[in-house]
Amino acid sequence: MNIITLFPPPDLDEYVTGILIIESKTFSADFILPLYANGCPTLVFQTALGKRSGSDTGYLNLYGQTIQPETLMIRQPFTLIAFFMRPHIVQSLFGVSALELTDSYLDLSDIKPIKDTGLIDRLLAQPLINERLEILNGFIRWLAKQADDFNPKVLFALQYLKTNIHTGALSTLQTELNISERSLQRLFENNVGISPKMYKRISQFDRAFKQLTDGKFNSLTELAYSNGFADQSHYIRVFKEFTGITPKEYINISKPFNPKF
Known part of the structure; x- marks a missing residue:
């Protein structure tokens, strides 16, 4: 292969x-x-x-x-x-x-x-x-x-949530864009297909997932904290939600299908 x-x-x-x-x-x-x-x-x-x-x-x-x-x-x-x-x-x-x-x-x-x-x-x-x-x-x-021009608010919001994982990121983003919580919700659902909260969670998961795949961590606890999870148990719960398996199970069966962009 x-x-x-x-x-x-x-x-x-x-x-x-x-x-x-x-x-x-x-x-x-x-x-x-x-x-x-x-x-x-x-x-x-x-x-x-x-x-x-x-x-x-x-x-x-x-x-x-x-x-x-x-x-x-x-x-x-x-x-x-x-x-x-x-x-x-x-x-x-x-x-x-x-x-x-x-x-x-x-x-x-x-x-x-x-x-x-x-x-x-x-x-x-x-x-x-x-x-x-x-x-x-x-x-x-x-x-x-x-194609139509992309909505600049969407572009700003996506970049912001990709790099900001702190708990108040969504509130700060609303302030930056000067829009309501409901308007931000509609902006993401219409343009991205998921809520801003879900996009933030997926971005957080994906960043940790890439580190796990690359082996760039010393322990799951370190991996969890460095990516904004409350603790190792929190990270494992989120990982299982998005993959159906635990991080350790993934490591054991991992195949190189995850691109490193």
């Missing part, structure tokens, strides 16, 4: 945080990719159909925000290319409600612009990963040219 992580081309950095490529040329057992909360919607192309939540996925899917842990299962050799998108791009780029996609996904095969351009057929017909990447990069560039 070949696993590659890439940064996007510079002109797509506004829309994409990173790219994950998984290539499996042989089949010996079902491939199961865990899907955990990371604050990013994801555009996923795969050369073989898979199953998520017991339903068949298409070849090109748009995943919304993930809260509940989920898996993608593929039962034959495949290549998978996942574009991890910025949290606020779903409505602007794809014209889809971010809230409706939360804990769900959209098979893009029936979307008119994709059918008209033969995008999926071109991706399936092209055997080279680099060429597939160029096709997908071109698709995102095409979407970006037609």
